[in-house]
Amino acid sequence: MRNSDWKFCGIKPAIAKDYRLKRYSALIFVIYLHIESEIIKNYYDMKKHNFYAGPSILSQYAIDRAAEAVRDFDGTGLSILEISHRSKEFQAVIDEAAALFKELLDIPEGYKVLFLGGGASLQFCMVPFNLLRHKAAYLDTGTWANKAIKEARLFGEVDVVASSKEANYTFVPKDFTVPADADYFHITTNNTIYGTELRRDLDVAVPMVADMSSDIFSRPIDVKKYDLIYGGAQKNLAPAGVTFVIVKEEALGKVERAIPTMLDYRTHVDKGSMFNTPPVYAIYVALQTLRWYRELGGVEALQKLDEAKAARLYEAIDASRIFTGTVVPEDRSIMNVCFVMKPEYKELEADFAAFAAERGIVGVKGHRSVGGFRASLYNALPMSSVEFLIDTMKEFEAKH
Ligand code: PLP
Numbered sequence: 001m002r003n004s005d006w007k008f009c010g011i012k013p014a015i016a017k018d019y020r021l022k023r024y025s026a027l028i029f030v031i032y033l034h035i036e037s038e039i040i041k042n043y044y045d046m047k048k049h050n051f052y053a054g055p056s057i058l059s060q061y062a063i064d065r066a067a068e069a070v071r072d073f074d075g076t077g078l079s080i081l082e083i084s085h086r087s088k089e090f091q092a093v094i095d096e097a098a099a100l101f102k103e104l105l106d107i108p109e110g111y112k113v114l115f116l117g118g119g120a121s122l123q124f125c126m127v128p129f130n131l132l133r134h135k136a137a138y139l140d141t142g143t144w145a146n147k148a149i150k151e152a153r154l155f156g157e158v159d160v161v162a163s164s165k166e167a168n169y170t171f172v173p174k175d176f177t178v179p180a181d182a183d184y185f186h187i188t189t190n191n192t193i194y195g196t197e198l199r200r201d202l203d204v205a206v207p208m209v210a211d212m213s214s215d216i217f218s219r220p221i222d223v224k225k226y227d228l229i230y231g232g233a234q235k236n237l238a239p240a241g242v243t244f245v246i247v248k249e250e251a252l253g254k255v256e257r258a259i260p261t262m263l264d265y266r267t268h269v270d271k272g273s274m275f276n277t278p279p280v281y282a283i284y285v286a287l288q289t290l291r292w293y294r295e296l297g298g299v300e301a302l303q304k305l306d307e308a309k310a311a312r313l314y315e316a317i318d319a320s321r322i323f324t325g326t327v328v329p330e331d332r333s334i335m336n337v338c339f340v341m342k343p344e345y346k347e348l349e350a351d352f353a354a355f356a357a358e359r360g361i362v363g364v365k366g367h368r369s370v371g372g373f374r375a376s377l378y379n380a381l382p383m384s385s386v387e388f389l390i391d392t393m394k395e396f397e398a399k400h
Pocket of ligand 1: 054118119120121122144188190191192193211212213214231232233
């Protein structure tokens with residue numbers, strides 16, 4: 001116990017000369033120990049208010065089980081970190097994770113769920129490598145969409161059907177036509193950097209391919225409209241290291257080009273994501289998240305929670321005298337809420353960042369392309385963190 005802690009009891013035994021005082025101090029010490037143990041318990045239970053855009057907050061449910069599995073994986077006497085990916089125990093993990101993907105997202109027959117390495121960025125190249133025969137259509141909604149477009153151009157004609165670049169991606173383009181002769185239409189459903197989101201499955205003439213890195217499991221998806229859905233797992237699913245791919249088997253094997261083995265989806269379909277060593281630990285954590293999602297009531301329940309959190313924060317931003325949102329209201333993301341200070345208060349941004357950090361709010365700094373602030377409200381973020389951020393914003397506003 002530190003000396004300063006004794007101030008909490010209002011007494012220091014070392015200076016308690018009187019015996020009676022010493023007896024009282026012993027009693028107070030016992031009471032203090034009890035209080036302190038409660039504080040320590042809360043301290044360890046408490047997390048910072050984590051608004052990072054990714055890697056980002058994971059549920060306590062997943063973290064507790066992931067931590068336990070590092071010590072002892074499901075009673076095997078081995079750590080999850082040292083178990084073979086070919087063991088029957090890990091096979092059960094990856095099978096259950098794929099089955100839960102199918103159950104939670106209502107994935108129809110004919111699709112496979114893969115767990116790969118390389119991040120969503122590798123998918124920017126794997127998608128056209130495997131699916132682009134002549135022409136593909138892409139919607140340009142920001143940085144990640146652009147990176148996908150750049151890779152696709154290596155493989156064939158790319159028709160960028162619309163872009164909101166001129167408006168610094170503050171909206172999702174709506175007025176466009178997807179050519180009927182495109183092999184697929186690629187969209188980024190949630191633009192993590194700019195805070196825009198396409199929260200519905202479009203009706204277009206060709207199958208879609210979607211980067212759902214930052215909004216998977218935040219709403220039901222009509223999977224049959226897509227040939228392929230992919231994403232890095234480090235937002236709504238797992239720690240960094242695993243990439244999920246949901247692919248329609250029928251869409252594969254149609255290109256004529258030779259595909260390197262590791263970049264060919266068929267390799268991973270045939271080998272059940274075990275052609276090479278998959279990211280075992282990240283997949284284990286993904287499984288815990290998926291189990292938690294099922295316990296919470298599935299994607300419909302998550303959607304309600306997510307929409308309620310985002311509505312609270314946008315409401316506070318809209319009511320604010322000093323903060324303002326950056327995105328047109330109809331395209332606002334429920335996962336990444338971007339906001340800045342109004343021009344007349346612009347110079348206060350650094351002060352607010354420091355003010356929030358002092359209160360244990362982390363990860364709200366906006367991406368450099370937008371500036372200001374970005375609060376990522378992924379599935380594992382509790383409403384209490386959103387309320388805390390709102391209170392902090394109001395407190396700051398009251399001071400200025
Ligand atoms: N796509 C989106 C929408 C993202 O938000 C990100 C990363 O934040 C990526 C792709 C890139 O993912 P990775 O780092 O896994 O390659």
